[in-house]
Amino acid sequence: MTHPDSLTFHHINEPVPGERWQLLFQALWPGYRSWYLQDGDAARPDLTRAADALRRFMPELVPTWRRLVELADGDPTAARMLTLFDPPRFLPGCAQLAVRHPEPTLVRNYDYHPDLLERVIYSSRFADRWVIGTGDCLWGLLDGMNDDGLAVSLTFAGERGSGPGFGIPLVVRYLLETAATIADGVDVLRRVPVHMAYNLMLLDRRGRSCTVLVRPGRPAEVFDLPAVTNHRGTTPLDPAHAARFRSVERQRALFDLLDAGAHRGDVVDAFLRPPLYNTEFERGFGTLYTAAYRPAAGTVDYAWPGSRWQLGFDSPPGIHDARYRGAVDALA
Incomplete structure (x- = not known):
């Protein structure tokens, strides 16, 4: 591909994560899961370590992170990835x-x-x-x-x-x-x-x-x-x-x-x-x-x-x- 013909961009206006974020998660999670686990599950921090890092350095985000995990049906891999602590390189x-x-x-x-x-x-x-x-x-x-x-x-x-x-x-x-x-x-x-x-x-x-x-x-x-x-x-x-x-x-x-x-x-x-x-x-x-x-x-x-x-x-x-x-x- 030299360049795309076109790309569709979406604007989401959702003060608190809800249905629209959940739809975004459902659409994109398979790709993000593959990216997050590309080097194997053990290459990423466990949930306790990842959550502790979020609470230590960005405590103001913890309530929103918990809300996102709920919207992700409590998926533990999603919970780890959403902390973005020690992710793969980009x-x-x-x-x-x-x-x-x-x-x-x-x-x-x-x-x-x-x-x-x-x-x-x-x-x-x-x-x-x-x-x-x-x-x-x-x-x-x-x-x-x-x-x-x-x-x-x-x-x-x-x-x-x-x-x-x-x-x-x-x-x-x-x-x-x-x-x-x-x-x-x-x-x-x-x-x-x-x-x-x-x-x-x-x-x-x-x-x-x-x-x-x-x-x-x-x-x-x-x-x-x-x-x-x-x-x-x-x-x-x-x-x-x-x-x-x-x-x-x-x-x-x-x-x-x-x-x-x-x-x-x-x-x-x-x-x-x-x-x-x-x-x-x-x-x-x-x-x-x-x-x-x-x-x-x-x-x-x-x-x-x-x-x-x-x-x-x-x-x-x-x-x-x-x-x-x-x-x-x-x-x-």
Whole structure:
């Protein structure tokens, strides 16, 4: 497959997990179960260890986790997987940029294999905050925003090793559920262990931003860096990986946009063109969506070469057919 013809994205608006989440679980659990147990059952932590880790590091999520386990009919393997503690490895690409004009906006491309994308945008209020973001691992997030005006997105940081810790989608969920400010978010990323290396970009409604590099067994590093791809700061952790995915080239393109004073609309358009837009879908390096989070407005604009979709915390459930074939060919 060179690239998909189209993908259907679903917006779920369900403040507390219920019937819609249960339907999502029933549809996706067979695939997630195979992924979670790909190295054998013994390679994953037992339920006691996984639940203890969740209670220790992210206690605010425990009531929702218990609700999800109930909706999953108490399946013990699902209960383990939903903690996302010590999961299998995964390596998305991605690029992200903090734009300040005409309003603070976090723009990101998500680059991965189309078969490994949930294609779900989830609006929820699990506790005290409304959160909207792109779903992964059934209740984690690849990027998102809360109603305190904090937005965050992730990219892989280019270091292939792994260690004890949580899968990053659940950490993003936790950050948005508990953090009101960038400082709060940085504190979360300094405290919660992660199982692989990632860059997290944080932006608030006043235009303040930072990038945090998290790595298993290492202290989090905070950078005043508004343009991020798949390496540490401006120096690759793995030069071969960075060269394979053109990480430095794509970061330079982001800096060029900032130097040119590009506004949000121009930036989103640039994210839909090479070198930021990628088409190696079959190798896990195809741009599956562009998202532009606007924390002051409380909206997110999803963009594809052939269409756009704007959503807010209170947008009703819906579907959107994102077109790739033809629109992507025109870029070649």
